Amino acid sequence: MEYYSYINIFETKGLAYLLLLSFLVLGVLLIRYLSGPERKDAARKRESDSTNSYEGF
């Protein structure tokens, strides 16, 4: 006869894994948030630089 057992995340370190995952995801989001506007500016500048360089040909 089979018994079903529920996984207790407190006992199985599941919570620690969830915390680790949230750390990684939130860490990426934080770095993206911190460098957000500058990245757009840099992309715009790069775009204009590349356009200018083609004008030379």
Add this chain to the structure above:
Amino acid sequence: MNTAAIPTNELVRFAKFFLQELKPRGKWLTPFNVISIPVILVGLVILYFRFTLGLGAVTNLSQQYPFGFWIGFDVMTGVALAGGAYVLCFVVYVLRIEKYHSILKVTILNGLLAYIFYSGALLLDLGRPWHIINPIIGNSFGYNSVLFLVAWHFLLYTGALFLEFSPTIAEWAHWEKLRKFLTSMTLGTVIVGITLSMLHQSGIGAMFLMAKPKIHPLWYSEYIPLLYFVSSIFGGLAMVIFEGTMSSKIFSNLIGQKTHHSHNDIILGLAKGAAITMFVYYFFLAFIFMHGEKWTLINTSWGYWYLVEVIGFVLVPCFMFAYGVRNKRFGVIKTAAIMTVLGVILNRQNVCLIAYNWYVVDKYYPSWQELTVTLMVVFVEIWVFRWIVTRMSVFSKE
């Protein structure tokens, strides 16, 4: 260059120059002088009684509480907040991010003075201060003691910071050849300094590993050394933001135009670094909390106090730094820097004093003499800092 080779007339010239430089400049009746001079004088009187009558005459220390406010604030907190020097040295000399070069000298000077005054304040707290030399001269080395590592590291790192700052002193004294020689040693000294710093910042935390039964479980962890090291990074960065803001206002006439203009850009970079480090620190705390299964401790008065520290002075300033960087809100960044500095002070006081012997009914509170002497140490450091920056080329003139 050998100092013995310096001709006598050069030493005479320097002595005359030094005496000339000792003369005060500017107005005497400033608000800072009016407040600080009486505090320093009272502090000196208290120190006289401390060294003639002993620690018991002026402090509330006891056998239960061997660490008082002098250790908790001056040594533990002062050293953590001086962490900006090694972090910036790493950023400028190792990562080669040149935009922070203009604030490097003043940060190193702040670090040097912090180590001289705050770790020097250890002498006040030792029952027999003349024994401080023991770990250095080999009398009872105590290789197994963390304090042995900390003692040697404090000494070596203070020397390293002095060497890093010494080209500025040589420049001020018009010793050009010596300045060139000292400048050539900078990179090596910086690498030694960074290594020493990383070790003793965590070493200070490691001293509490032996006090497991005495520290409240919410603050005790086997990872205290790691937490002390990481918090010294953002604490140091926050202190650089705070000091930089104060210096740019008070000593604005000594700072060059270019540095003035780049000040905001530098603050944004430092705030970004602080936000990321605080984020990592916060998750370290969460992991430690979860690993230690400390859930039952949260719904107590100690738990609420712990949340005040962790959320109010770590998570909130972390978000404030991030918001300030993203929206270029310098007021928010500066407030976050002050909160972060307060948070590091609170953390060190919690581990060292407040949550130390937490179960004891007869708690330790610092006496007014301990508070006055601590204030005196801070004021004397500011006096020395002001004397140096108004005479030597510490701020970038560009």
